[in-house]
Amino acid sequence: GNSVTQxxxxxxxxxxxxLTINCTYTATGYPSLFWYVQYPGEGLQLLLKATKADxxxxxxxxxxxxxxxxxSFHLEKGSVQVSDSAVYFCALFNxxxxxxxxxxxxxxxx
Amino acid sequence: xxxxxxxxxxxxxxxxxxVELRCDPISGHTALxxxxxxxxxxxxxxxxxxxxxxxDKSGLPSDRFSAERTGGSVSTLTIxxxxxxxxxxxxxxxxxxxxxxxxxxxxxxxxxxTVL
Numbered sequence: 001g002n003s004v005t006q007x008x009x010x011x012x013x014x015x016x017x018x019l020t021i022n023c024t025y026t027a028t029g030y031p032s033l034f035w036y037v038q039y040p041g042e043g044l045q046l047l048l049k050a051t052k053a054d055x056x057x058x059x060x061x062x063x064x065x066x067x068x069x070x071x072s073f074h075l076e077k078g079s080v081q082v083s084d085s086a087v088y089f090c091a092l093f094n095x096x097x098x099x100x101x102x103x104x105x106x107x108x109x110x
Numbered sequence: 111x112x113x114x115x116x117x118x119x120x121x122x123x124x125x126x127x128x129v130e131l132r133c134d135p136i137s138g139h140t141a142l143x144x145x146x147x148x149x150x151x152x153x154x155x156x157x158x159x160x161x162x163x164x165x166d167k168s169g170l171p172s173d174r175f176s177a178e179r180t181g182g183s184v185s186t187l188t189i190x191x192x193x194x195x196x197x198x199x200x201x202x203x204x205x206x207x208x209x210x211x212x213x214x215x216x217x218x219x220x221x222x223x224t225v226l
Contacts, residue, residue, distance in 0.1 A: 032213040044201065044217040051213070089153065093213040096166065097143065098203075100153035 002027045006090045006101030013080055013108050021075040021104045023064075023090035031094040033057075033066050033073040038087045038103075047075075047088070080108045112136060114218035116202050122224045123192055131187045131221045133202030140207040142185050143215060144177060148198035156200075159185065161207070192225045199223070 007022040025033065035047040035057070048057030053068035062077045073090060085108045090101040115134040123129050135142050144156040155169040159179045170176070174192075179185040189196055199222050203215040 034214075036217075043219040044203075046214060046216070049214060091153075093215075096141075096158055096160070097155045097169070098145070098153075098215060099155070102152045 002031065002092055002094045002099040004090050004092055004099055004101040006088075007104055008102070010105040010107060013106070015082060015108055015110055016079045017108075019075070019077045019080045019084070019106065021088055021090070021106070023073045023075065023101060025071050025073065025090075025092050027071075027092055027094050027099075029094060031092040033064070034091040034093065034098070035062070035064055035073070035075050036089040036091060036100075038089070040086070044089070080106075082108045082110050084108050114202055114204055114216055116200075116218040116221050118221060119219065120222045120224075122226065124226050125194060126191055128188065128190045129192055129223065131189075131200050131223070133185045133187070133218060135183065135185070135202070135204030136216055138206070139204035139216075140182065141205040141212060141215075142179060143203040143205075144185070144187050145201040145203065146198045147201055147220070151198075153201075156187070189223075192223075194225050197223055197225045 003026045032051045034049045036044045037047045048059040050057040050066035056065045064073050064075045087103045087105050089103045091098045117132045140161045142159045147153050157177045158166040174190045177187045199220040201220045202218045205215045
């Protein structure tokens with residue numbers, strides 16, 4: 001079956017710190033991989049995606065690379081801001097549906 | 111410019127009552143999904159509609175849950191005889207038809223259901 005395991009939080013960082021959130025997956029075939037973000041009081045928003053091995057998705061300073069050999073899609077940002085405080089979800093698309101990780105709550109302090 | 115819309119935004123009901131949740135997808139999106147976000151279970155797939163094909167109902171947790179999609183657009187998720195464990199945020203998403211990016215789903219703001 002399809003499953004996603006992501007780093008448990010919560011994660012608390014200072015502004016300008018480096019952020020990594022680990023994500024690994026199990027899937028049959030060749031899924032697309034996503035990071036979604038949920039800001040406080042808001043709905044789920046697509047942050048970035050990658051559709052095949054070695055693709056790198058990027059948006060708003062965040063990056064993630066589709067690593068088939070390690071079945072991973074870790075999210076990174078070099079210098080976080082207070083506005084990056086949110087819950088981050090790793091997800092895969094396979095069998096016409098998304099399977100999500102449990103979410104990682106990130107808090108950035110000024 | 112419309113994204114996915116859902117109504118109501120909040121619903122409080124008593125245990126045993128039926129509820130209907132509505133989703134209006136992005137115009138031109140032929141695929142429509144329902145998910146549930148709850149504290150204990152995280153984000154779970156419920157049901158998937160694609161055009162006029164039979165829906166994939168494999169994620170519905172019990173036969174109290176059903177969904178319809180009329181005219182290939184608006185969808186209604188119905189929960190009969192609600193239970194307290196049904197309390198959650200119900201999310202709707204839609205995506206483009208093939209050959210476009212069918213894997214990229216756009217989510218609505220959700221309906222927060224509270225069963226007392």
